[in-house]
Amino acid sequence: MPPVSAADDRTPPRRFNAGRHCLADNARLRPGKTALVMVGAGDDVTRITYAEADRAIRGIAAGFARLGLEPGARVMIRMGNEADYVLVYFGALAAGLVALPSSSQLTPAEAAFLMEDSGASVVVAGRDAALDRDRLGDRIVLDSEKIAEMKSGEPVAEYADTAADDPATLVYTSGTSGSPKGVLHAHRAIWGRRPMHAHWLGLNEGDVMLHAGAMNWTYTLGVGITDPWACGATAVIYNGPRERGIWPGLIAAHGATIFAAVPSVYRQILKYADLSQHDLSRLRHGVTAGEALPPDLLEAWTATTRTPLYEALGMSEISTYVSSGPTIPVRPGSPGRPQPGRRVAILPAEGDPEPLPQGETGLLAIHRSEPGLMLGYWNRPDEEATVLRGDWFTGGDLASLDADGYLWFHGRNDDLMNAMGYRVSPNEVEAVLAEHPDIAEVGVTELAVRADVRVIAAFVVPRPGAVPDAPALIAWCGERLAAYKTPREIRFLDALPRTANGKVQRKRLAETQS
Incomplete structure (x- = not known):
């Protein structure tokens, strides 16, 4: 599965299931290849092949089907940084349900709000999950033992026959009103990630992607798992003690070719790790998102490791769509240019949504035809009205585009x-x-x-x-x-x-x- 090019068709097939897209062909073409490596403390390492992942995910999908859930029912995932988190997530997609990944850091009350606001029918709870049992009502709770039973049970023969626009994932993020809001994505959102593979990640089936984030973060689920699987690559996730200088050893031990993290992790590596003690020869480049990349950190990383560091800008509603990368030269201080095929503009903060000339500051916007754009906010039409302007979606970032198409960030138009x-x-x-x-x-x-x-x-x-x-x-x-x-x-x-x-x-x- 080579990286997508700018010339590739950006319209997903009419019938499209995100789980099938990531697993079915890989299980057929490279069944014995390692899909996921979960690294714990010491010698605790779990490896799952594409055939094993596909089999377990279809088993979980069959288990969901036996519960009698309606298509589109929400499945809330309350698990730690473990392999089953990924398998349950894709199992929900495979069953035609809506996966609701949640952070293990949420308090029981915060988790209960998400559960009630989403109308979740099922809560999948890990061993250490914090749940408010008094607010569960008649919801079905599945523990780790039940998931193990589903994985080994008779699997469904096929992934659900979903449409590209059918709901697949519900992610909660902060809203300007204060309470978290659900961002509803369709199955096509995974298709919409394809420009990232060539133009930010430089990702292909020969890669080993090590991500420094926790499983419940969309940055990790997307870049750390979904993107490698969509390209037939190997994903590596760490679940051991969070020692600040541990990452170079993991890069070397698992032959990572791409490392993904937030900028502060790269700074910790430079400060606390002795890079001369680790073989980083297979590392082709690092990627970063979630926070702005300071130019001094970019310079220090590239000078020390002799590998590029590519930044991206995105949000829960669309993932990343502006980046530097193998096809987009790095320009310090800028997250890069819109990835080829993306329709990006700068709009005035008030008035008609007519794109501003280069160099002028306004609201960063992306065209509503973008296949990776959310379906909408869950039961929040008032919130949607604030971000949809004509043919454009605006997320509240203030920015400008220079003569070369590079984006320059100027803060937020709100207080988030x-x-x-x-x-x-x-x-x-x-x-x-x-x-x-x-x-x-x-x-x-x-x-x-x-x-x-x-x-x-x-x-x-x-x-x-x-x-x-x-x-x-x-x-x-x-x-x-x-x-x-x-x-x-x-x-x-x-x-x-x-x-x-x-x-x-x-x-x-x-x-x-x-």
């Missing part, structure tokens, strides 16, 4: 924050802190602590008589929010900066003194 690659709404964090009895007012924003590291910070006005206690407030959030949403810093103020109309000016919070 980027925490460890996840979008987080300040409203959601503020609502949790506002319930604390010692807090009179609170504002939340991002705070730059290094050139490539931004953390969530809460700016708090204490109630009269309250004793400021930052660790206690962080612990309060940690009990109610996923770790990536929890503030890393608390600053105490006498008053929050506000507009003349009384609205908190979040962008000015970072200017205040601690």
Whole structure:
């Protein structure tokens, strides 16, 4: 399966199943090839071939069918960083159901919101899954033992005969209103990833892709698993202790040809690992997304490893669509150019959605004909109205395009924050802190602590008589929010900066003194 070229047809077949696209041909053409390597602590390594993955996924699909679920029923996955996460995800697609991957970092209350908002019929719970049992209702809960039984049971003969536009995946991300919103993707979303394979990842069937992320992150499920499988390559995921300098040893041990991570991981490698002790000769390049890549880190990585580092820009609603890569030369400070075949424009923030000339700053937009674009927000037509403008989808990024087509990022048109690659709404964090009895007012924003590291910070006005206690407030959030949403810093103020109309000016919070 060679990388897709710009000339390839971008319209998916009318009948298309994402699971079949990634597994069926691979199981037939390369059954004994390793599809997935799960690496744990020490010598704990699990290898799954394409034939084994295909068989297990069709077994899980048959198990779902025996539950009598309607096509399109939602299957929420509450599992850790384990192989079964991937098999259940693709098993849901193979059965014509909608997979809902969720983060293991979510608290029981946060997970319950996703379960109830999505109307999930099934919850697949790993051994350490945090579930609010009182809110399960009549939902079917499948544990690891039940999944093992399904994997070994009689499989379905064929993947579900789904249409390219049928729902396949529901991913939750922060909305501007504060509560998470579901982004619903069709089976065609995997077809829409094809331009990434040649123009960002440089991916082909001979590659070994090592991804540094956790399984429940769409960056990992997409780049770490789906893309290698779509090309017949091998995916490697690590599930052992998160030692900061461990990645070069894993690259060498498993012969990784491509390494995927966020920029902070690359910086940790350069700081904590002795690269001279590892054979990185098979590593062709690294790829990065989720956060902006600082030019100094790009320079340090390429000078030290003598391998390129390719950046991409994307979002939950479309995945990556702007990048550098083997066909797009790197330009420091820019995430790259729109991948060939993508229709990208810069629109005015207000008024008619007419593309702006090169060099002008406006809202980054992608054409609604893009096959990787979401079907819509789950039961949120009000949210859709804010991002769909004529023939274009706008995600809130402010950017410009230069004369060579390179994109330059100028921040957000809203207050959404980027925490460890996840979008987080300040409203959601503020609502949790506002319930604390010692807090009179609170504002939340991002705070730059290094050139490539931004953390969530809460700016708090204490109630009269309250004793400021930052660790206690962080612990309060940690009990109610996923770790990536929890503030890393608390600053105490006498008053929050506000507009003349009384609205908190979040962008000015970072200017205040601690």
